[in-house]
Amino acid sequence: MNEIMVEMQNISKVFGSVQALDSVNLKLEKxxxxxxxxxxxxxxxxxxxxLSGIYAPDEGxxxxxxxxxxxxxxxxxxxxGIGMIHQHFKLVDVLTAKENIIAGFDRNxxxxxxxxxxxxxxxxxxxxxxxxxxxxxxxxxxxxxxxxEILKVLYRGADILILDEPTAVLTPQETDKLFDIIRNxxxxxxxxxxxxxxxxxxxxxxxxVTVLRKGQYIDTVRxxxxxxxxxxxxxxxKAVDLSIERPPLGEMKEILKMNKxxxxxxxxxxxxxxxxxxxxxxxxxxxxxxxxxGQKELCxxxxxxxxxxxxxxxxxxxxxxxxxxxxxxxxxxxxxxxxEDRLGMGxxxxxxxxxxxxxxxxxxxxxxxxxxxxxxxxxGRIVEKLNIMTPSTDxxxxxxxxxxxxxxxxxxxxxxxxxxxxxxxxxxxGLDIGSSYLVYDLLxxxxxxxxxxxxxxEDLDVLLELCDRIMVLYNGRVxxxxxTKEADKETLGLMMSGAYSGEMKS
Amino acid sequence: MRIAKRSExxxxxxxxxxxxxxxxxxVFGGIFLLILGQNPFVIYGSMINGGLGSFFRFRETINTTxxxxxxxxxxxxAFKMKFWNIGAEGQIYMGAFAASxxxxxxxxxxxxxxxxxxxxxxxxxxxxxxxxxxxxxxxFGTNETLFxxxxxxxxxxxxxxxxYSLWKDPNAMGFPKIASFTENALIPKLFxxxxxxxxxxxxxxxxxxxxxxxxxxxxxxxxxxxxxTARYAGIDIKKAILKTMFISGGICGLVGMIQASxxxxxxxxxxxxxxxxxxxxxAWLSGLNPIVVGIVSFLFxxxxxxxxxIQTAYQIPSSAAEILQSLILFFVLASExxxxxxxxxxxxxxGEVEA
Numbered sequence: 001m002n003e004i005m006v007e008m009q010n011i012s013k014v015f016g017s018v019q020a021l022d023s024v025n026l027k028l029e030k031x032x033x034x035x036x037x038x039x040x041x042x043x044x045x046x047x048x049x050x051l052s053g054i055y056a057p058d059e060g061x062x063x064x065x066x067x068x069x070x071x072x073x074x075x076x077x078x079x080x081g082i083g084m085i086h087q088h089f090k091l092v093d094v095l096t097a098k099e100n101i102i103a104g105f106d107r108n109x110x111x112x113x114x115x116x117x118x119x120x121x122x123x124x125x126x127x128x129x130x131x132x133x134x135x136x137x138x139x140x141x142x143x144x145x146x147x148x149e150i151l152k153v154l155y156r157g158a159d160i161l162i163l164d165e166p167t168a169v170l171t172p173q174e175t176d177k178l179f180d181i182i183r184n185x186x187x188x189x190x191x192x193x194x195x196x197x198x199x200x201x202x203x204x205x206x207x208x209v210t211v212l213r214k215g216q217y218i219d220t221v222r223x224x225x226x227x228x229x230x231x232x233x234x235x236x237x238k239a240v241d242l243s244i245e246r247p248p249l250g251e252m253k254e255i256l257k258m259n260k261x262x263x264x265x266x267x268x269x270x271x272x273x274x275x276x277x278x279x280x281x282x283x284x285x286x287x288x289x290x291x292x293x294g295q296k297e298l299c300x301x302x303x304x305x306x307x308x309x310x311x312x313x314x315x316x317x318x319x320x321x322x323x324x325x326x327x328x329x330x331x332x333x334x335x336x337x338x339x340e341d342r343l344g345m346g347x348x349x350x351x352x353x354x355x356x357x358x359x360x361x362x363x364x365x366x367x368x369x370x371x372x373x374x375x376x377x378x379x380g381r382i383v384e385k386l387n388i389m390t391p392s393t394d395x396x397x398x399x400x401x402x403x404x405x406x407x408x409x410x411x412x413x414x415x416x417x418x419x420x421x422x423x424x425x426x427x428x429x430g431l432d433i434g435s436s437y438l439v440y441d442l443l444x445x446x447x448x449x450x451x452x453x454x455x456x457x458e459d460l461d462v463l464l465e466l467c468d469r470i471m472v473l474y475n476g477r478v479x480x481x482x483x484t485k486e487a488d489k490e491t492l493g494l495m496m497s498g499a500y501s502g503e504m505k506s
Numbered sequence: 507m508r509i510a511k512r513s514e515x516x517x518x519x520x521x522x523x524x525x526x527x528x529x530x531x532x533v534f535g536g537i538f539l540l541i542l543g544q545n546p547f548v549i550y551g552s553m554i555n556g557g558l559g560s561f562f563r564f565r566e567t568i569n570t571t572x573x574x575x576x577x578x579x580x581x582x583x584a585f586k587m588k589f590w591n592i593g594a595e596g597q598i599y600m601g602a603f604a605a606s607x608x609x610x611x612x613x614x615x616x617x618x619x620x621x622x623x624x625x626x627x628x629x630x631x632x633x634x635x636x637x638x639x640x641x642x643x644x645x646f647g648t649n650e651t652l653f654x655x656x657x658x659x660x661x662x663x664x665x666x667x668x669x670y671s672l673w674k675d676p677n678a679m680g681f682p683k684i685a686s687f688t689e690n691a692l693i694p695k696l697f698x699x700x701x702x703x704x705x706x707x708x709x710x711x712x713x714x715x716x717x718x719x720x721x722x723x724x725x726x727x728x729x730x731x732x733x734x735t736a737r738y739a740g741i742d743i744k745k746a747i748l749k750t751m752f753i754s755g756g757i758c759g760l761v762g763m764i765q766a767s768x769x770x771x772x773x774x775x776x777x778x779x780x781x782x783x784x785x786x787x788x789a790w791l792s793g794l795n796p797i798v799v800g801i802v803s804f805l806f807x808x809x810x811x812x813x814x815x816i817q818t819a820y821q822i823p824s825s826a827a828e829i830l831q832s833l834i835l836f837f838v839l840a841s842e843x844x845x846x847x848x849x850x851x852x853x854x855x856x857g858e859v860e861a
Contacts, residue, residue: 305737326740337738345734351727359728359739368720 083153250282556815595782601759632759
């Protein structure tokens with residue numbers, strides 16, 4: 001029997017009218033990697049925020065190393081050796097790794113720089129975390145920043161580490177490296193929790209898996225006694241077919257062509273650098289790359305929302321360079337954009353479904369007045385077809401809908417305009433498995449109608465299954481376009497880190 | 507004790523909280539009146555009496571409601587877009603200035619034509635007065651709150667200059683005032699009250715239609731919620747800002763014309779009486795709803811009239827009446843907090859170990 005580091009008993013937490021956690025149990029053992037698995041809204045993050053002292057539980061007991069404790073602030077949790085590495089890093093960009101590590105911790109007035117560097121080196125070597133203590137954060141890659149975050153909690157003496165979706169921002173190679181670090185930590189006696197919803201990673205790294213569903217504790221199993229499909233069933237509550245259909249290619253007529261396109265960021269560095277590619281009807285073109293490689297700018301350039309400094313965009317033979325969205329609509333081009341920020345860009349959060357459908361229709365109406373009737377009928381059809389759960393189409397703000405239903409409203413509206421081109425950015429982010437598969441089905445349905453689709457994704461497994469070609473972005477450049485039938489994750493990973501350029505295939 | 511965000515309340519619950527806030531204010535105001543040695547029930551009764559008790563008092567209340575209501579409608583349109591028009595006061599004065607120019611120099615025009623010219627001039631001038639900061643904002647991203655606020659002082663000083671120097675009436679025996687309008691520059695009365703009340707009712711309908719049933723009104727809501735969404739939908743944000751601000755300033759400018767022509771009979775520096783600022787409060791209290799703002803403005807005007815009535819009837823200092831007004835405001839604004847947040851009390855349970 002291993003030593004129990006943490007025991008959480010019957011933890012409950014209510015937010016407003018939502019039961020985020022309902023009598024959840026968790027036991028963390030020394031030297032083990034424990035995966036916390038569940039869909040969005042299952043309560044994984046709430047449970048870990050309780051363990052790291054950010055939220056107080058409404059009910060339940062917490063024992064750390066056998067002693068009952070009351071974690072009423074993050075400080076208390078840190079002192080007890082609990083360290084959480086958040087999905088969004090909490091680092092000061094202009095400071096060095098070393099300064100970030102000691103910020104808020106070493107409260108001496110004077111700092112012995114050499115001694116400190118020495119100590120940080122010692123800790124980083126012990127765990128195999130490669131870090132240059134004097135490098136500024138803004139010079140670091142995402143993986144390096146993550147290592148600084150990990151080192152920060154280890155330096156503070158944490159031996160219970162919580163990592164919230166640690167691989168979301170990493171390439172496959174960086175993920176392997178992170179897993180090596182995690183294994184090192186367990187060998188040195190830490191207990192590690194990984195919050196995730198990626199099953200293959202769960203099977204690779206963890207020793208024990210706890211599954212949550214809608215705030216309910218489902219079960220805790222040893223990895224060796226389970227498999228991916230069992231875990232999915234526990235997570236979703238029913239058996240799910242995890243394969244994604246890939247219909248055959250359509251007409252393959254060139255619809256949209258980007259010609260040596262360059263766009264600048266505010267600070268005059270290149271967001272997109274000499275991008276060259278074409279989109280064809282009846283094909284899904286995937287876009288892969290680590291976060292912030294130019295995906296957002298690429299989508300916004302195509303939609304006419306981002307200024308281009310060089311190059312050209314050709315839509316069926318006509319240049320649409322420098323046209324804003326209303327010009328594009330007036331040219332009679334039917335292009336749909338499903339942006340990453342659904343409530344902040346694609347929809348108006350405080351408006352109901354009808355008014356949100358109206359957003360794409362009202363400019364086509366004659367005169368000064370607005371008629372909501374056609375949009376209301378359209379809203380009714382979309383709600384029915386996509387099975388959107390809402391009490392009303394014209395008296396319920398979309399912000400109050402669930403994430404999946406919000407995405408259905410957005411996607412439904414965009415598809416209802418019978419587009420020739422669909423640009424989607426992370427369309428399944430934050431959605432549960434069922435909703436994600438509905439999104440894949442909807443996109444495939446459009447592909448069969450000979451729509452040209454751009455799919456910006458983050459999960460390489462999904463990209464490989466759904467798309468026909470994958471274009472990889474690194475630092476605003478295209479490092480390669482590969483045919484998915486001939487591609488594998490390793491090559492894509494190398495291309496994502498800019499280390500390898502795949503040959504151009506179309 | 508800590509503060510937590512609460513789940514959204516239904517419309518009825520929100521109304522209940524607001525009513526409770528008003529009741530709370532009245533209770534506190536009552537305690538305050540007791541300290542002054544007055545019977546709060548008598549005073550409150552007299553306030554209603556002072557606001558509505560006779561036709562004369564009722565007319566005064568309506569006369570106070572009209573500028574407040576119209577100005578609230580004007581600033582509301584800007585607020586819907588999250589454009590903070592704090593400059594209604596200035597727009598009122600500039601509107602009154604433009605109307606007075608025609609009233610004083612073209613007084614031989616037939617009455618209906620003169621009045622229409624005055625109204626149009628006031629709206630255009632008020633609109634331009636708000637277009638200045640709007641243009642700077644859309645071009646250079648200047649801060650409209652400060653800009654509109656500063657333009658108030660420019661407008662007030664301009665009217666002061668007119669009154670004390672340029673337009674000073676030579677027949678007023680040295681008294682600094684502008685010549686009174688002739689009869690055909692005064693707006694007519696209906697049922698004993700100048701027709702500003704009809705104009706107000708028409709504008710409630712127009713603003714409601716504008717905000718809820720026109721393309722521009724819809725664009726205003728989208729821009730107010732998220733500029734990114736507006737760009738995404740292909741809305742020309744700069745054009746929409748300029749268009750909307752011209753309308754917002756125009757309505758405020760019209761208030762200047764109505765006040766000059768319907769109340770004071772000429773242009774003067776105390777024409778507005780701070781209505782441009784009070785309107786910000788009434789617009790917010792009504793939740794930027796053009797129909798509700800009519801009711802809120804009327805209640806506010808009643809409070810003001812009732813306040814000045816108890817001042818004369820009971821020798822209560824005017825500041826006491828103002829304290830009652832502020833108490834109500836304070837409570838209603840505080841209720842917004844109760845609507846959005848709740849206070850959770852935490853007690854340490856027995857047997858728990860302090861970590």
